[in-house]
Structures are given as C-alpha cells and as structure tokens.
Amino acid sequence: MARSLPITDARKRDSHVLFETDAARERYHVVGPGGAAVRIDRLIRTTADTSLEALHHRFGGDEGLSQALVKGDPEVDLAAVGRRLSGASRVWLSPTDGILYSARSLQVVYGPDGVEKSRADFLDVEATVVPDGPPLVWSGRLMAADEVVRKFVFSRKLRLRHVDGLTYDFLHEMARTLQETGKLLFVGAGPKGQQPIILTRNGSPWRGFLDGRVEGSAYRLVLHLTNLELKAPPPKVAPEGTS
Amino acid sequence: MAKGIVVDLDGEQVAFDLERVDREKLYGKKLLQVVDASGQSCTTAWLTRDGGTVIPPGGLAFVYVRPEDLSTVERSELTSVDESGQPAPSLPSTLGVAQPAKGPIPPSRLLDFTIASVYALSPDAVGAKLLERLRAGEIFEVPFAYRGGAQELQSAFLLANDQGFFALVGAEAALGFIDKDAPPPEPVGEAEDDGEELDFSMM
Numbered sequence: 001m002a003r004s005l006p007i008t009d010a011r012k013r014d015s016h017v018l019f020e021t022d023a024a025r026e027r028y029h030v031v032g033p034g035g036a037a038v039r040i041d042r043l044i045r046t047t048a049d050t051s052l053e054a055l056h057h058r059f060g061g062d063e064g065l066s067q068a069l070v071k072g073d074p075e076v077d078l079a080a081v082g083r084r085l086s087g088a089s090r091v092w093l094s095p096t097d098g099i100l101y102s103a104r105s106l107q108v109v110y111g112p113d114g115v116e117k118s119r120a121d122f123l124d125v126e127a128t129v130v131p132d133g134p135p136l137v138w139s140g141r142l143m144a145a146d147e148v149v150r151k152f153v154f155s156r157k158l159r160l161r162h163v164d165g166l167t168y169d170f171l172h173e174m175a176r177t178l179q180e181t182g183k184l185l186f187v188g189a190g191p192k193g194q195q196p197i198i199l200t201r202n203g204s205p206w207r208g209f210l211d212g213r214v215e216g217s218a219y220r221l222v223l224h225l226t227n228l229e230l231k232a233p234p235p236k237v238a239p240e241g242t243s
Numbered sequence: 244m245a246k247g248i249v250v251d252l253d254g255e256q257v258a259f260d261l262e263r264v265d266r267e268k269l270y271g272k273k274l275l276q277v278v279d280a281s282g283q284s285c286t287t288a289w290l291t292r293d294g295g296t297v298i299p300p301g302g303l304a305f306v307y308v309r310p311e312d313l314s315t316v317e318r319s320e321l322t323s324v325d326e327s328g329q330p331a332p333s334l335p336s337t338l339g340v341a342q343p344a345k346g347p348i349p350p351s352r353l354l355d356f357t358i359a360s361v362y363a364l365s366p367d368a369v370g371a372k373l374l375e376r377l378r379a380g381e382i383f384e385v386p387f388a389y390r391g392g393a394q395e396l397q398s399a400f401l402l403a404n405d406q407g408f409f410a411l412v413g414a415e416a417a418l419g420f421i422d423k424d425a426p427p428p429e430p431v432g433e434a435e436d437d438g439e440e441l442d443f444s445m446m
Binding site: 002010018021022027028029030031032033035036037038039040041042043044045046047048049051057077080083085086087088089090091092093094095096097098099100102103104105106107108109110111112113114117122144145146148149150151153154155156157159161162165168211213215217218219220221222224228229230231232233234 | 262264265266267268269270271272273274275276277278279280281283284285286287288289290291292296297298299301302303304305306307309310312313318320321322323324325326328331349350351353355357358361363380382395402403404406407409411413414416417418419420421422423424425428
C-alpha cells in the first residue's frame, strides 16, 4: 500500500511522492489441505461470568465452588462457548466495577531495569510525516554506510516512488546525487528535520537514512528507518541478597 | 545454555553465545495503562454485539476455518506457501551447527535486509581470525534459522563496533529499482499499522 509524503531535495525543492513498505513480511501465507484457502475465526472460549473470580463470588469461596464443580459445570456457559465472535466491541473491564464507561489512560514509563520511572496521563502523539505537513528535509548530513550499519539497526524500510514524470525526474536526481556521494543522508521530520519520523498517530518514532542508487533510467530510493542503536545491553544486576 | 551461532571461516570455527538485544533492554518501555475511577488497573475485553456477554482476556480461541463451510482446520494440517503456492522450505535450526561465513560483504548488502532481531555475541575463542577481521571492520553473512521448520531462511550479519560483536538477523527486503514506466502502486489507503503500541522512547 503506497501513501504520500512531502520531501525536499538537495536544492530545497519539495514535492509529494509515494512511499511503500517492504512486502517481504507477507511472502508466505497459510493454506489448508490441498492448498485450500483458510481464514482465522474467533470463537468464544469462556465468558466473564464463568471466570474464576466470578465463580468464587457466585458460590461464596473455594468450598462452595468446589461443590458446584462436583455437581455440575458452572465454569462452562453453554449458550456462549463455541459461538463465533463477530461485530463485538472492545471494552475496558474494571476488576471491581465491570465495563468502564469512562476511563483514564496513563502512560507508564519503565527503565531498562524494569523499574517504573513515571506515570502520567497519556497524550496522543501526532504523526510528523503527513501529506499536508512540512516536508522531510534534506538535512545535508551524510554518513558512510559502513558507519551507519555499525551504529543503528534498520528494522523498517520505505521505498520512495514517483507519481508522474516530474516526480520521476525529482527522485531519480535525488538517488543519483546520493549515489555519487556514496553515503546515506540523515532525514528527519519537522521544519528543521530534527524531529523523529512518526508515520501514524501514536506510532513509533524513527530516525531515517535515505539511500539512493541508480541503474540507467531506474532508481532506488530507500528510507532506512531505525529506532534501535547497536549497543550491548547493560549487564543484569543480581537481586539483592543473592550472589 | 541455549545453542549459539557457530561460524566457519576458512576451516576455522568460532562459536558465539547469543543475547537478544531489544529496545526494552536498552531504553526501557512505555506502556498504556487504563485505570478506573479508583485508580485500579483495567483490562481489555470484548462485548458481544447483543451486549449480553463479556469475554475477558484469554476468553477467545483462534481457529482456522474453511471459508466455504466454516469447518475447522487443524493446525497440523496447515502449510505455509508463497504466492505461487509453493510450500515454504522446511529448514533445520542453524544454531549449534557450523555455518559457512560469506564475505566480507559490503555494508550495502546489509542495508538491503530488513532486520528482525539483533543479538550481542560472546565468542568462545580469543584469537580467531574471524574475530580479528570483524574487529578490523569486515562484515560476514551466515545462514540463520533460530528454530527448525517451514520458514524463510534468514541471514545473520556478523559485525563489530566499540560495544562488541553483534549478529543482525533479517530477510532481504523486496524493494527493487523503479523505472520511469513502472506500473503504479496500489491505491493510496489508510496507514499501515506500525504493529507497535505506544512504544516511542529512545531518541
């Protein structure tokens, strides 16, 4: 699926081009016997009324529940179990009050050691790369591929592609420029290109490096995205009282 | 101790222990937590269309069915195939088995791959030639399959920086060159999901 983004070139001209993601992740799909198509269905396995907590409450504790289990099958809701789930709504469940009609969303931050560092009301983070937003800026910061691959892990890629003859020239020229430098261009979002690249609301923030190559009239402009530095994890700290 | 990567370079074998590197280990994590009026943490659930049944977390079973008659298909009957219907190759795990090192390869080769997982490597040999060449800045590629079974064979790229030795594992991205007359891409649609929820630390 291709989407549109604005981007500038080395001459500070901007244009809207398309980008598409790597389809490699969908190279294989699952089929049934004889190559027959299959799909995943969701079936109800258990309901909130037959959860352990609900049954405890209904039968007054372990003793009452044990007797109920001997006498019958209170843990199975025969009217619901096995039914296909479709058109259901996602809801939040309070441990004491059932379905929430008003919820408060918090963002809880944990450090690498697993210790909670902060919690605050969650605020939406808007996408920084949108068709009607500022273009991705040609930062001019070039880094050698050999250096980049030792510093960052690229777990996502976007290929830029033209939408017409003018944008073909625009992108082909951009790829040729980058190929001649033999380096990758650091790319960021925002007016100065310093903000992380966020493609969807509340999506992951990425740093981008634009890689350009040409072969005759064909070009390849790939924005390598990273959100992980190539670093060794900190050593594990043994819990207190152990050696 | 799990089996590690064993690399064969010119007849000399070096074994590496693996430690997975991910964002949580380096930066920690951010989670969305929903609380009720009294501050108790809440869980997600499903409410059926008729409003009569609440399905708690873990209350759903996912089954494969035939679309024409909705009969179930056992997982043991499923196979992975590519677009042409050819089954995915069944590969044994490469862990603990010496894999021939290809290289040195240029960094552009590594950039052609989408990296799915990263491992910090601890070599079992100190003076091996492979380690010297990695420290000198060379990059080597070896076949990689963490588990055996039907899957796409991945590559592990071995390299070193000032933090140590690493293996970057991934599959080659299907992002080739585009010519002027290339067919148009699929129609513009909604954003593809990042596949991650509120995981935006680092930077």
